[in-house]
Amino acid sequence: MSDQGLKRDLTLLVGYLLTSAHGLYGEPPDYGPFRLLDAAGRLLHLMRAHGLWNPEMDAWVEVIDRERFGNSTDEELRAVLDDLILAWVDAVKSSTSGQGETR
């Protein structure tokens, strides 16, 4: 996909984030984490559509999409987020390992 396509999709995501921020003033407090999870899911789908992808992200998207349409309690969602964050840390560490070893 082109830079123009990426620019368009990122601009749409900006709209979503601003709208979510505005809406949360009048919505139940537990909508906050859900909106952020949804934003992460949208960003991941956008990254995949534009070829900005690593294989481990498949599992993240599967989990996030399941939660977006599921009925998890706050406690269950926190546990899911914990696992996702740890998976993300692993991915970041893997992608940065080896950097700085050669000078």
Place this chain on the structure above:
Amino acid sequence: MDTLQAIFTRRCVRSFTQDPVPDEVLRQVLEAGVAAASAGNSQPWGFVVVRDPARLAVLRALSPGIIDDPPVVIVVGLDQARVRRYGGKEGEQFAWMSVGIAVQNMLLAAHSLGLGACPVGSFHRKGVRAYLDFPPDVEPVLYVILGHPRVKPTPPGRRNWETVCFAETWGVAYE
């Protein structure tokens, strides 16, 4: 599907396939909304149907309540001029009630025609009004998102009959 079966088996569907909704099916859903009861027959509504993918993407950006990519969004406008025509202090409340009835008609019609649908209220009203060129007296108040269900939702819980149905007086058990 008969009416009672539609009422008891309807679910809020938020995840859709990208299969298009046929024009004749969409028209029947809209006609169900138009046929709804309303306070004083005020019919204080208008329905903007959005199907163009690029426009749906913008609407989705303005609408945190749309979680997936529905192929159709019906934006329900509340016509304040009609609300004022009905008049009275409760005019606004009755107008909201009327919109609710129209939306429920559309949800049931969609379900009976094999589609999934869900009401959505979380969106930026000023942004949507500006993007869809609503006239000054009409405010976007609710969506019906619509399409072929990707996932069949599990039934949500319901309050016990005994806590909501009473005989003659509130609190007296309905036997």
